[in-house]
Amino acid sequence: MNLKKVSDGLHKLNTSQIIALGFAGVIFVGGLILRMPFCSAPGQAVTFPDAVFTAATSVCVTGLSTVVMAVQWSPIGKAVILCLIQIGGIGLIALANMIFISLRRKISLKNRRIIKESYNLDEMGGVVAVVCNVVKCVFLAEGIGAVLYAFCFVPEFGIKKGLVNAIFLAVSAFCNAGIDLFGETSLSVYVSNPLVNITTIGLIIVSGLGFIVWWDLWDKFRKVLRKELSPSRVFRVLRLQSKLVLTMTGILVFSGAFLVFIFESGNPSTLKGAPLGTKLMASFFQSVTTRTAGFYTMDQSLLSTPTVIISLLWMFIGGSPMGTAGGVKTTTIAVLILSIAAYLQGKKDVEVYGRRIRESYLRSAMVVAGTSVLILFTMTVLLSAVMPGVDLADVLYEITSAVATVGLSRGLTPQLNVAGKWIVILTMYLGRIGPLTLGTAVVMRVRNRPGSTTHLGEEDIMIG
Amino acid sequence: MNLKKVSDGLHKLNTSQIIALGFAGVIFVGGLILRMPFCSAPGQAVTFPDAVFTAATSVCVTGLSTVVMAVQWSPIGKAVILCLIQIGGIGLIALANMIFISLRRKISLKNRRIIKESYNLDEMGGVVAVVCNVVKCVFLAEGIGAVLYAFCFVPEFGIKKGLVNAIFLAVSAFCNAGIDLFGETSLSVYVSNPLVNITTIGLIIVSGLGFIVWWDLWDKFRKVLRKELSPSRVFRVLRLQSKLVLTMTGILVFSGAFLVFIFESGNPSTLKGAPLGTKLMASFFQSVTTRTAGFYTMDQSLLSTPTVIISLLWMFIGGSPMGTAGGVKTTTIAVLILSIAAYLQGKKDVEVYGRRIRESYLRSAMVVAGTSVLILFTMTVLLSAVMPGVDLADVLYEITSAVATVGLSRGLTPQLNVAGKWIVILTMYLGRIGPLTLGTAVVMRVRNRPGSTTHLGEEDIMIG
Ligand SMILES: [K+]
Numbered sequence: 001m002n003l004k005k006v007s008d009g010l011h012k013l014n015t016s017q018i019i020a021l022g023f024a025g026v027i028f029v030g031g032l033i034l035r036m037p038f039c040s041a042p043g044q045a046v047t048f049p050d051a052v053f054t055a056a057t058s059v060c061v062t063g064l065s066t067v068v069m070a071v072q073w074s075p076i077g078k079a080v081i082l083c084l085i086q087i088g089g090i091g092l093i094a095l096a097n098m099i100f101i102s103l104r105r106k107i108s109l110k111n112r113r114i115i116k117e118s119y120n121l122d123e124m125g126g127v128v129a130v131v132c133n134v135v136k137c138v139f140l141a142e143g144i145g146a147v148l149y150a151f152c153f154v155p156e157f158g159i160k161k162g163l164v165n166a167i168f169l170a171v172s173a174f175c176n177a178g179i180d181l182f183g184e185t186s187l188s189v190y191v192s193n194p195l196v197n198i199t200t201i202g203l204i205i206v207s208g209l210g211f212i213v214w215w216d217l218w219d220k221f222r223k224v225l226r227k228e229l230s231p232s233r234v235f236r237v238l239r240l241q242s243k244l245v246l247t248m249t250g251i252l253v254f255s256g257a258f259l260v261f262i263f264e265s266g267n268p269s270t271l272k273g274a275p276l277g278t279k280l281m282a283s284f285f286q287s288v289t290t291r292t293a294g295f296y297t298m299d300q301s302l303l304s305t306p307t308v309i310i311s312l313l314w315m316f317i318g319g320s321p322m323g324t325a326g327g328v329k330t331t332t333i334a335v336l337i338l339s340i341a342a343y344l345q346g347k348k349d350v351e352v353y354g355r356r357i358r359e360s361y362l363r364s365a366m367v368v369a370g371t372s373v374l375i376l377f378t379m380t381v382l383l384s385a386v387m388p389g390v391d392l393a394d395v396l397y398e399i400t401s402a403v404a405t406v407g408l409s410r411g412l413t414p415q416l417n418v419a420g421k422w423i424v425i426l427t428m429y430l431g432r433i434g435p436l437t438l439g440t441a442v443v444m445r446v447r448n449r450p451g452s453t454t455h456l457g458e459e460d461i462m463i464g
Numbered sequence: 465m466n467l468k469k470v471s472d473g474l475h476k477l478n479t480s481q482i483i484a485l486g487f488a489g490v491i492f493v494g495g496l497i498l499r500m501p502f503c504s505a506p507g508q509a510v511t512f513p514d515a516v517f518t519a520a521t522s523v524c525v526t527g528l529s530t531v532v533m534a535v536q537w538s539p540i541g542k543a544v545i546l547c548l549i550q551i552g553g554i555g556l557i558a559l560a561n562m563i564f565i566s567l568r569r570k571i572s573l574k575n576r577r578i579i580k581e582s583y584n585l586d587e588m589g590g591v592v593a594v595v596c597n598v599v600k601c602v603f604l605a606e607g608i609g610a611v612l613y614a615f616c617f618v619p620e621f622g623i624k625k626g627l628v629n630a631i632f633l634a635v636s637a638f639c640n641a642g643i644d645l646f647g648e649t650s651l652s653v654y655v656s657n658p659l660v661n662i663t664t665i666g667l668i669i670v671s672g673l674g675f676i677v678w679w680d681l682w683d684k685f686r687k688v689l690r691k692e693l694s695p696s697r698v699f700r701v702l703r704l705q706s707k708l709v710l711t712m713t714g715i716l717v718f719s720g721a722f723l724v725f726i727f728e729s730g731n732p733s734t735l736k737g738a739p740l741g742t743k744l745m746a747s748f749f750q751s752v753t754t755r756t757a758g759f760y761t762m763d764q765s766l767l768s769t770p771t772v773i774i775s776l777l778w779m780f781i782g783g784s785p786m787g788t789a790g791g792v793k794t795t796t797i798a799v800l801i802l803s804i805a806a807y808l809q810g811k812k813d814v815e816v817y818g819r820r821i822r823e824s825y826l827r828s829a830m831v832v833a834g835t836s837v838l839i840l841f842t843m844t845v846l847l848s849a850v851m852p853g854v855d856l857a858d859v860l861y862e863i864t865s866a867v868a869t870v871g872l873s874r875g876l877t878p879q880l881n882v883a884g885k886w887i888v889i890l891t892m893y894l895g896r897i898g899p900l901t902l903g904t905a906v907v908m909r910v911r912n913r914p915g916s917t918t919h920l921g922e923e924d925i926m927i928g
């Protein structure tokens with residue numbers, strides 16, 4: 001009946017408010033739990049700001065950390081963190097509805113609407129199936145990742161610690177959380193290990209595509225298997241969202257890796273003198289991890305200045321909508337670039353892949369990008385104001401990383417004072433809910449205009 | 465007859481191309497002239513890149529400098545630089561047409577169209593008068609500035625050198641050029657001098673408003689003098705452009721000064737220990753100079769990190785259209801902010817001061833801001849790539865300053881290698897012609913829609 005009361009209260013809120021309050025609630029409760037003595041390793045104490053920071057970085061799947069995860073937390077604490085990452089990754093709403101399903105309750109229309117708005121689905125009927133599929137897909141991908149990692153970690157750490165590390169890393173990578181149990185240097189020790197590199201890059205890219213693209217690809221893949229579709233036509237029949245996301249992801253991953261390779265190959269602090277294979281893997285890893293994963297194989301404070309600038313931009317852009325990645329999102333940037341190109345060519349309509357992009361998407365994209373820049377600017381000023389003598393590059397990297405839920409740092413996080421910790425917590429929170437709440441407030445339907453045969457078709461995409 | 469040939473050739477180009485080629489031509493010719501031995505001071509030689517750099521920084525009214533102006537150049541060289549600043553400030557087109565006028569030639573329809581497009585004028589008939597008025601206004605303001613400066617500089621340097629410094633500084637300040645003859649530290653020695661501070665701040669702000677606003681204010685001022693208008697109604701009857709520009713200028717100048725005051729008052733490298741008056745003047749000066757003037761009274765490399773971030777943003781925003789200031793312009797930012805606010809409030813129309821802002825202005829604003837960010841990003845990566853080990857803050861400050869034609873530097877300009885010099889020259893050039901050429905390509909008329917009495921009126925503004 002208490003649950004009934006809460007449920008009634010929730011019905012008075014709109015979707016965005018529920019999401020915002022939900023995230024804040026989980027962060028607060030998670031912080032309280034992590035504050036308990038049994039969550040810290042023997043001999044380790046934790047302050048309240050550090051506990052909340054850890055909860056926030058887990059739920060927001062950011063990965064910045066004021067403490068060394070492997071040293072600070074007891075096995076129970078690590079399990080709590082893993083749960084918080086999974087909650088953050090799958091999404092509060094999907095999870096809340098999963099609980100309802102498992103309790104065999106009927107999902108209320110209100111709850112369906114929330115999922116529908118969060119996941120931009122067209123059919124109300126498919127909501128339960130969608131939530132189940134999300135969770136199934138996540139566990140499947142994480143399982144595959146854990147098995148692959150185990151081939152490396154079990155020989156190194158033994159069965160128990162090896163499996164724990166493999167599972168934790170797989171969940172953390174797929175949820176784009178960037179948190180690991182290896183100590184202070186993330187995956188630096190595996191910079192030349194192809195299995196760890198390829199598995200991590202794979203998990204990050206796949207989860208970064210977003211579920212809609214994943215299902216779209218799976219749908220077409222099944223049609224190819226059933227010989228209903230020729231493989232050469234797969235890209236052409238994909239949804240516009242999938243085409244945009246795959247194109248942008250390809251461009252960002254490869255051009256990013258190319259630029260990092262150019263600028264780090266001769267950097268004596270990072271890759272100079274390394275074998276070509278390591279140089280290539282490390283470049284790809286850096287390009288992919290900036291797309292809001294947050295692991296690293298190169299110390300971020302030793303990167304050359306051009307690589308830092310590229311990393312800042314790639315972090316800001318981030319991944320694709322409907323996944324676990326953060327940032328302003330690939331589709332947002334695609335719409336902005338296409339719109340600028342169309343304008344400079346004197347075209348009134350913005351077109352791509354034979355589809356016309358509605359003016360309203362352009363405005364959404366502008367709002368998402370503009371709001372993100374505003375948060376970035378404000379938080380950078382605030383953080384540098386409370387941290388006297390802080391370096392511009394360090395503070396810009398830290399805040400960009402927090403707002404796009406990336407988790408990369410040039411070493412500022414462990415040095416944060418109490419005010420700095422709360423500012424970064426707030427930034428991670430705003431960065432995580434920002435695109436989501438905007439997204440739910442912003443979803444717009446695109447109708448094929450009746451009787452217009454000369455105009456190009458229009459199709460739904462997700463912005464922000 | 466040679467002039468005739470050139471004139472015929474020019475008629476085949478569109479306005480943007482003429483402006484782009486015109487600026488490039490003046491920079492190149494200016495560089496060749498400054499390369500001549502008689503332009504350098506006795507015992508001083510100048511390389512070709514430094515000569516072109518000086519011509520570019522003068523014509524683009526930027527103010528970055530690889531050489532110490534006061535030491536490097538002979539009196540003839542300084543006169544050439546003064547001419548280049550004046551050409552850049554008044555604008556090539558207005559000047560070219562002035563020459564035609566003084567030659568008593570009839571201005572061709574083609575030329576009128578160019579001026580009309582550059583200055584966004586509604587009546588073709590008024591073109592000659594407009595050009596004359598631009599030039600008159602510039603000389604009047606510069607004259608007043610020079611007289612005020614003379615009260616300070618003549619007692620200090622004697623009649624001749626005092627007058628030269630006063631005239632040079634007045635022209636440089638009104639044209640937002642940021643070039644001076646005082647040596648390596650700009651106006652630092654006058655940090656506590658109210659006359660120099662107030663005169664410089666006044667010249668920068670007035671010229672930064674743009675001619676349209678100036679004329680609008682002058683028109684209303686005359687009506688008040690003639691008792692046709694009550695002083696309290698002046699703001700209400702101003703053009704929308706003027707209202708936006710004045711509001712944005714007020715917000716930026718005062719909030720910038722406030723923030724700089726907060727963050728520098730306790731900075732031992734700059735204002736800590738200074739009297740309150742100096743603190744206030746220096747804060748206002750820093751706020752105003754970032755709006756693309758380029759003089760400084762505080763060493764930019766000693767500013768605290770929050771002040772650096774604020775200065776970067778203020779530089780990027782810059783001044784207002786139709787003046788000598790650079791940056792993406794106040795009206796561009798105003799339209800973007802208003803549009804985001806309207807969107808988040810769920811309003812379809814963007815409204816301000818009882819006027820509706822057309823969707824097309826929003827797109828122009830987005831294109832101007834987006835293109836500027838793209839140039840900024842590309843040039844920052846390029847410059848940091850050719851300057852190994854350069855600090856992110858230094859390179860970001862340098863390129864932002866160049867692209868917005870500001871002229872402030874954290875000390876990187878004199879250290880630039882040859883490749884770096886050419887990159888900054890290109891950035892200054894793109895920054896100067898970018899908004900102009902975009903502007904001419906982008907001018908759009910806003911009609912009052914017939915028969916719509918319920919809709920708010922629409923009015924022309926200038927973007928970028
Ligand atoms: K992350």
Ligand SMILES: [K+]
Binds near residue numbers: 642757869871
């Ligand atoms: K300037």
